[in-house]
Amino acid sequence: MKHILIVEDDTALREGLVAALQxxxxxxxxxxxxxxxxxxxxxQVFDLLLLDCNLPDGSGIDLCREVTAVQDVPVIxxxxxxxEIDEVTAFRAGACDYIKKxxxxxxLQERISAALRKRSPNHIYEDSRFRFDFTELTFSADGQRVxxxxxxxxxxxxxxxxxxxxxxxxxxxxxxxxxxxxxIDENALSVTVKRLRDKLGAECIGTVYGxxxxxxxxxx
Numbered sequence: 001m002k003h004i005l006i007v008e009d010d011t012a013l014r015e016g017l018v019a020a021l022q023x024x025x026x027x028x029x030x031x032x033x034x035x036x037x038x039x040x041x042x043x044q045v046f047d048l049l050l051l052d053c054n055l056p057d058g059s060g061i062d063l064c065r066e067v068t069a070v071q072d073v074p075v076i077x078x079x080x081x082x083x084e085i086d087e088v089t090a091f092r093a094g095a096c097d098y099i100k101k102x103x104x105x106x107x108l109q110e111r112i113s114a115a116l117r118k119r120s121p122n123h124i125y126e127d128s129r130f131r132f133d134f135t136e137l138t139f140s141a142d143g144q145r146v147x148x149x150x151x152x153x154x155x156x157x158x159x160x161x162x163x164x165x166x167x168x169x170x171x172x173x174x175x176x177x178x179x180x181x182x183x184i185d186e187n188a189l190s191v192t193v194k195r196l197r198d199k200l201g202a203e204c205i206g207t208v209y210g211x212x213x214x215x216x217x218x219x220x
Contacts, residue, residue: 068094
């Protein structure tokens with residue numbers, strides 16, 4: 001399940017985008033201003049942000065800069081601002097795309113799909129203890145091969161894409177099991193986290209009580 005946040009103050013456009021982009025494999029949330037977007041981002045991890053530049057309480061470029069400074073998430077701007085300096089500023093703030101209004105919904109959907117494909121967790125994570133290759137599906141800790149189940153691999157990929165970020169339990173459940181019949185009961189996440197800790201070491205995954213989990217990786 002992919003999660004998209006739309007930040008747009010035009011109510012009709014915002015609601016239209018939610019309706020157009022939401023489907024069985026994509027969940028879409030929306031915010032009308034920066035304050036609401038920041039509240040949502042505190043408790044939810046997103047795979048892509050769709051931002052307007054001009055918002056009632058500030059610039060979407062500032063939000064883009066804040067978000068991309070702490071996590072690897074694609075940001076696409078959808079805006080009426082067409083000056084070259086605005087586009088340059090957006091890219092310097094961390095945007096991956098800049099679409100000017102009016103726009104083609106079909107083109108927007110294709111650009112969103114392209115951005116999400118680029119963010120696929122088929123990559124290599126490496127630190128002083130671990131090396132995880134999500135393309136070859138090989139995983140090692142302290143130089144020793146570790147065998148992970150498909151569910152453990154999915155959870156580990158989410159953790160590695162958001163190192164140091166607190167991930168709520170429901171967010172993890174949605175990402176791992178929303179479209180998967182493997183999800184059996186509410187204890188499935190706890191069991192999978194325990195199995196990862198048993199295989200990789202308890203210290204690599206932290207518990208933030210009342211909130212969720214955080215991937216710490218190797219101790220520095």
